[in-house]
Amino acid sequence: MSTANLKLMVDYDLIDDDILAKLRTLGSLDVKTTIECGYKPYTKDPELIWKGTLEKKRILLTADKNTIKVSTYTPCKHGGIIVIQHPRPTPELVYAYIKVLLLSGQKKFAKKHFTRINKDRLKIITHEQEPVIVEFDSQPNLRKIINRV
């Protein structure tokens, strides 16, 4: 695993002391919330994604799986988005999903790209090349982390 930090900006829907505390135990992460980055609780999607991720040089971590879509927020035109694909994410689940991203060896692709993580795989959609897909079933160490949730 690379030691370079992944700088995250946690969206309002995932602001929760337990989630933040767990994420901050992951050594190779730099975690700030949208509020800590200076945004309001009512900042709109385009400002946060198009402008915010680039200005703050952070990847937006959100649970908004329904409306933050790759078709709207084209990879490489923002600082990066990670979508936790679960309807009711718990601190343990968010921690596990981000941990598998860090351990997958693909975290370098997350910046400026669109990453979706669910219980079966992580998929990083880039602008110029084929998506990076990691199936957890093919990597027992990752599957083990996911199964603990």
Add this chain to the structure above:
Amino acid sequence: MSHQTINAERFRSYQRSRHFEEKDYWENMWRQKEDLEFLRSHGTQLFVHFPTPDREGSSDPTFQSVIKKIASELCDEHRFISIDADMLGGMPHVAGLRLSVGDVLAKLYRYGDIQKIVEVYKPDLTEDHVKEAIAYAQDFLEEVYVHGES
């Protein structure tokens, strides 16, 4: 003989909708009638099915427009809930917060206590916001499922 399945949700939604203009209703009825007659005249055996809203129906633009209209109209009855295309992609949310009605329900599921949610998001979120989100979700479900049948 060829087989084709027709998505009837659009057809049915017009029949049941109280919100569409009569003109739209009849235009759609005629379009559907012509489509069906054309297919029948070409030997197509028709199987009409009624998709569940969260699967096939979600890709139907007419179905989506009906759902969005219901969601929007309910905001008039729930003052703390609003819809804005640039906020959470147009999902109904707590007015002035990046917190959808679904997010509030998910947090209630997790914490099992309104006060704990309020504690996490204080001072932005109040007990009234949470209760209004719950009421909105209930009204939305009921409106979708009994729409026009009373």
